[in-house]
Amino acid sequence: MSCIKATYLLEKEKFTPLSLFEKLRKMWHLLICHWCRKYKSDSAVIDQWLAAAERASHKIKLSAQEEKRLREILKL
Numbered sequence: 001m002s003c004i005k006a007t008y009l010l011e012k013e014k015f016t017p018l019s020l021f022e023k024l025r026k027m028w029h030l031l032i033c034h035w036c037r038k039y040k041s042d043s044a045v046i047d048q049w050l051a052a053a054e055r056a057s058h059k060i061k062l063s064a065q066e067e068k069r070l071r072e073i074l075k076l
Protein backbone atom coordinates (compact mmCIF):
# COMPACT_ATOMS: atom_id res chain seq x y z
CA MET A 1 0.00 0.00 0.00
CA SER A 2 1.22 3.49 -0.77
CA CYS A 3 1.71 6.19 1.86
CA ILE A 4 -1.08 8.19 0.19
CA LYS A 5 -3.52 5.32 0.71
CA ALA A 6 -2.30 4.76 4.28
CA THR A 7 -2.77 8.41 5.25
CA TYR A 8 -6.19 8.37 3.56
CA LEU A 9 -7.17 5.45 5.80
CA LEU A 10 -5.78 7.25 8.88
CA GLU A 11 -8.03 10.22 8.12
CA LYS A 12 -11.00 8.09 7.08
CA GLU A 13 -11.06 6.18 10.36
CA LYS A 14 -11.60 9.46 12.23
CA PHE A 15 -15.03 9.70 10.62
CA THR A 16 -16.12 6.14 9.85
CA PRO A 17 -15.06 2.65 10.92
CA LEU A 18 -12.65 0.88 8.58
CA SER A 19 -13.34 -2.57 7.22
CA LEU A 20 -11.28 -5.41 8.65
CA PHE A 21 -9.25 -5.51 5.43
CA GLU A 22 -8.56 -1.76 5.61
CA LYS A 23 -7.54 -2.05 9.27
CA LEU A 24 -5.11 -4.85 8.52
CA ARG A 25 -3.59 -3.03 5.55
CA LYS A 26 -3.22 0.18 7.58
CA MET A 27 -1.67 -1.65 10.54
CA TRP A 28 0.80 -3.47 8.30
CA HIS A 29 1.81 -0.24 6.58
CA LEU A 30 2.33 1.52 9.93
CA LEU A 31 4.61 -1.31 11.04
CA ILE A 32 6.93 -0.76 8.11
CA CYS A 33 6.64 3.00 7.43
CA HIS A 34 8.26 5.55 9.72
CA TRP A 35 6.75 8.49 7.79
CA CYS A 36 3.16 7.36 8.18
CA ARG A 37 3.69 6.71 11.89
CA LYS A 38 4.97 10.29 12.15
CA TYR A 39 2.00 11.53 10.09
CA LYS A 40 -0.38 9.72 12.45
CA SER A 41 1.30 11.28 15.51
CA ASP A 42 1.45 14.80 14.02
CA SER A 43 -2.12 14.56 12.78
CA ALA A 44 -3.34 13.65 16.27
CA VAL A 45 -1.58 16.70 17.73
CA ILE A 46 -3.09 19.02 15.12
CA ASP A 47 -6.55 17.51 15.68
CA GLN A 48 -6.23 18.17 19.43
CA TRP A 49 -5.23 21.79 18.83
CA LEU A 50 -8.07 22.33 16.38
CA ALA A 51 -10.58 20.81 18.81
CA ALA A 52 -9.27 23.06 21.60
CA ALA A 53 -9.48 26.07 19.30
CA GLU A 54 -13.05 25.22 18.39
CA ARG A 55 -13.97 24.89 22.05
CA ALA A 56 -12.44 28.32 22.68
CA SER A 57 -14.93 29.98 20.33
CA HIS A 58 -12.63 29.67 17.34
CA LYS A 59 -9.88 31.70 18.97
CA ILE A 60 -6.54 29.97 18.46
CA LYS A 61 -4.14 30.76 21.28
CA LEU A 62 -1.07 28.55 21.20
CA SER A 63 1.78 28.66 23.64
CA ALA A 64 5.21 29.44 22.20
CA GLN A 65 6.09 25.74 22.43
CA GLU A 66 2.87 24.70 20.68
CA GLU A 67 3.42 27.28 17.94
CA LYS A 68 7.00 26.06 17.43
CA ARG A 69 5.81 22.44 17.20
CA LEU A 70 3.05 23.38 14.73
CA ARG A 71 5.54 25.31 12.58
CA GLU A 72 7.86 22.26 12.56
CA ILE A 73 5.01 20.02 11.48
CA LEU A 74 3.90 22.42 8.77
CA LYS A 75 7.54 23.11 7.78
CA LEU A 76 7.14 26.88 8.03
Ligand SMILES: [Zn+2]
Pocket: 002, 003, 004, 006, 029, 033, 034, 035, 036
Ligand atom coordinates in the same frame (compact mmCIF):
# COMPACT_ATOMS: atom_id res chain seq x y z
ZN1 LIG B 1 3.84 5.27 4.59
